[in-house]
């Protein structure tokens with residue numbers, strides 16, 4: 001059917017109400033006539049066709065016409081409040097105390113555990129492609145290196161401190177975040193120092209965690225990011241940074257809303273941080289705890305956090321949005337965790353969707369929710385994808 005015959009067809013079918021007919025008459029500047037006039041059908045059909053196609057081609061008003069606003073790829077990108085850029089990405093690195101190690105992590109496709117000798121060759125091409133930031137996780141593999149206090153966490157020769165110094169020297173433009181926790185270094189695998197009954201001793205844990213944070217900051221980390229979830233650790237770290245005279249140059253990124261759950265499995269494989277007993281449900285947040293997350297975010301902001309992080313990301317978009325709402329004046333980071341990354345890879349491998357398309361879609365969802373920083377294992381891929 002041609003457009004003009006469609007118009008005619010629609011016009012003859014049209015049985016306007018008195019009010020709409022009156023509006024049309026007024027719009028045409030004519031005086032109001034009797035709308036059930038015998039000639040009206042024919043004359044209406046002519047005038048619809050000749051005056052305005054939109055009055056018959058759409059049933060709603062002008063505001064219903066949206067397609068023109070995103071018909072071009074560039075116009076589509078303008079619809080996003082925040083567009084993914086390379087500088088939003090932080091790339092997680094697992095660094096072992098076995099200097100020459102370079103071992104793929106089976107549950108994290110494309111990710112390796114690396115010794116310090118393998119870090120620079122790995123980072124060189126990524127920095128050339130625009131990598132701006134890394135977050136470091138130490139993975140002690142030496143026998144007997146773990147104890148009840150996580151002593152190895154701030155060993156000056158340990159993998160994290162040694163790699164902070166090395167990366168800073170070789171890639172001075174790279175922003176180094178050091179994850180701060182004890183679980184990789186404690187014999188029991190929990191994120192602090194324990195009481196006899198197996199629960200976290202908050203006071204001793206905070207004291208120890210804040211010491212470790214200061215050691216990383218003094219080694220040259222631009223940011224320390226405590227992931228332990230002990231109460232009061234943000235305040236303790238901030239005070240020690242001030243005391244050490246380095247608060248002005250160290251960014252404190254809080255894993256404020258870190259939820260317990262099953263999405264950390266591949267990370268625990270990678271970092272060797274599976275608890276030897278129990279779980280972390282008494283210090284990480286329960287998945288349904290939105291109000292509790294809001295309180296944790298408010299607390300960490302009041303204790304001096306410079307950036308609030310939500311972890312995991314895609315299952316907690318409402319929490320990211322809450323964090324943006326509560327922390328209106330600060331950057332919000334989201335950690336797309338190992339399980340999210342592994343699921344996307346598994347889905348793509350099973351033919352459910354295209355890997356790149358889903359990597360973008362999931363990350364854009366995280367940004368749309370309110371994050372301005374994304375910690376992502378897809379970072380090396382994005383450095384290529386954002387180029388093309």
Ligand SMILES: [Zn+2]
Nearest residue numbers: 181183191228
């Ligand atoms: Zn931990």
